[in-house]
Amino acid sequence: MSLLEVDAINTFYGEAHALFDVSMRIEPHEVVALLGRNGAGKTTTLKTMMGVMAPKSGAIRFNGAPIGGLPPYKIARLGLQLVPEERRIIGGLTVEENIVLAGLSEPKPWPPQRVYDMFPRLGERRRSRGRELSGGEQQMLAIARALVREPQLILLDEPFEGLAPLIVQDLLGICRRLADEGRTIVIVEQNVEAALSLAQRCYILNNGHVVYEGTPGDLRGDPDFMHRHLGI
Numbered sequence: 001m002s003l004l005e006v007d008a009i010n011t012f013y014g015e016a017h018a019l020f021d022v023s024m025r026i027e028p029h030e031v032v033a034l035l036g037r038n039g040a041g042k043t044t045t046l047k048t049m050m051g052v053m054a055p056k057s058g059a060i061r062f063n064g065a066p067i068g069g070l071p072p073y074k075i076a077r078l079g080l081q082l083v084p085e086e087r088r089i090i091g092g093l094t095v096e097e098n099i100v101l102a103g104l105s106e107p108k109p110w111p112p113q114r115v116y117d118m119f120p121r122l123g124e125r126r127r128s129r130g131r132e133l134s135g136g137e138q139q140m141l142a143i144a145r146a147l148v149r150e151p152q153l154i155l156l157d158e159p160f161e162g163l164a165p166l167i168v169q170d171l172l173g174i175c176r177r178l179a180d181e182g183r184t185i186v187i188v189e190q191n192v193e194a195a196l197s198l199a200q201r202c203y204i205l206n207n208g209h210v211v212y213e214g215t216p217g218d219l220r221g222d223p224d225f226m227h228r229h230l231g232i
């Protein structure tokens, strides 16, 4: 049984049809890259998985149980966490307060020290307010807040966006470590090379349709296709 099964979902913004019969499988312990041009439907796919948007038709199963149409907090309780593009750090709270708050609803959240072991930079910044953090530090905090809930599946929406190359390398290292620990991750990224370097499998969306499913190696073997759908 797959950890997450997305079965022919259709998602709309009002009248606007955004996802067309999108199907995906995420197996335990794999990193899957979800790629595609601007407006392809990547964020909408993650939001539909997380329950932020309800699919109009189709099914989503997590550990075999249907979750399509459940509210995000219930889906979170089942073990899914979305790290949204906008990060949603609470600017008035310190790093440590953001971490503790994220774990409040959990029976066994990570203690802050476990976060600092993984992200030493956040340990150095534990007393700083969210709004005082750099973009890279905010992204680390956003990922840390998801991790303290010990999710079975982490959905990352453009974690490297707007960050300097050196910071991207840092975060890539952290993502690789998460993958090596056997965590299951779906990563959406415009930085295709970074995403493919992490992933065992990838999907490409185009205009709300899945147009590719395969390994990064197979995808790299078709440069014309990559150029057409990813612009690189």
Ligand SMILES: Nc1ncnc2c1ncn2[C@@H]1O[C@H](COP(=O)(O)OP(=O)(O)OP(=O)(O)O)[C@@H](O)[C@H]1O
Residues within 6 Å of the ligand: 013, 016, 018, 036, 037, 038, 039, 040, 041, 042, 043, 044, 045
């Ligand atoms: N709030 C919204 N209201 C109406 N249409 C929307 C809304 N958000 C997204 N869309 C439309 O849904 C489609 C998919 O958008 P989505 O944000 O999922 O794409 P994306 O692949 O994440 O793009 P990007 O790379 O720019 O983040 C696009 O046509 C977009 O214009």
Ligand SMILES: [Mg+2]
Residues within 6 Å of the ligand: 042, 043, 044, 085
């Ligand atoms: Mg997006």
